[in-house]
Amino acid sequence: MGSAERKEREKHETREMILAAAKKLFLNEGFEHVTMRRIATEIEYSPAAVYLYFKDKDAIYCALQEQGFKELYRCQSVLTAIKRPDEKLRACGRIYLDFAMENQELYDLMFIMRAPLMAFESPEDWNLGRDTYEVLQNIINECIEQGYLKAPNAQIACFSLWALLHGVVSIFIRDRAPMIAKEHRAQVINGILDFTMTEFLDK
Template sequence: MGSAERKEREKHEMRELILSAAKSLFLKEGFEHVTIRRIAEEIEYSPATVYLYFADKDTILCALQELGFRELYKKQQVLAVIQNPADRLRACGKIYMDFAMENQEWYDLMFIMRAPMKAFDTPADWNLGKDTYDVLRAIIIECIEKGYLKAKDPQIACFALWSLMHGVVSIFIRDRAPMIPKEHREHVIDSILDFTMAEFLEK
């Protein structure tokens, strides 16, 4: 009897329905309107029904987060055409920070908000973030190999440069830089990239 398979498929479809409602709420009305009750309303089910398909709200946010990572990973793909690793490093930073500033709520969900992280205990669940992180790591390893970076430990160099970029955009997103007018943000990001390349890189 193949009805078990259909059941499985229906369950999966319902999950997708819930996620798409969550996503559309997120995009149209912002994070704070993504509530179980609003999701349920959107798909015309009761709030309790949502809990038949997802353990809790964090699990749903986690799935949304995943979409964000895919988007970022997609944007990183254009880096492949840049030959010089130093140029590629700069472009990587630019793509990262532009993504953050153009999709602030997504970035917030992916890298700042507490909520979705409660859902995974084990680092194994971090696969999504890992892929995007590995893009940076590969570039840095090449930069070290080719002598653009004098750092010997790529782990540290990678974490430091990621931290720098994350620091910049997360300060902006959470409004901790009143000394920098909003109109200057884009320019500051470029200046930070220039500064970093000038100070960090050898040639």
């Protein structure tokens, strides 16, 4: 009877194996190579076996999306060490941009792809996304309270800043900026961060 928990552990391990295989295909070989069959052969199972662990392909996407949000949240944790709200805001932007550009496929999955409908379906599943957003929201609030930023509406200011950050990286990730050579991207991103911060922050 004690084998029940071992069973559960094994089940969990296989699940993780599938997720790892899917993530590997995603990151190393790009989005279009993630097929249920490829995932299955990667872990040396039959395609049908994957469906014993995930309802469908979308469920795998959602699980990876969740991992992505956890990772982004982890990246944001260093912000607590920064005291001045304006520095904190800049660092927050920096972290977001770096995360996106260093994990482009993952970012795409989290914020651009149509597939994982986690976003609107069940609000409780969005909690992880909400957490990462609240980090920015709180910093903006601090900035306003301490006079680093005067905005009539904190919500609007927050959303604007997020939109700017998301806009920059999603334009690059989906290759919509042919006017900017690939080797200048990092430079442009730095310039945008500088420009935005000096433009947004007063005092």
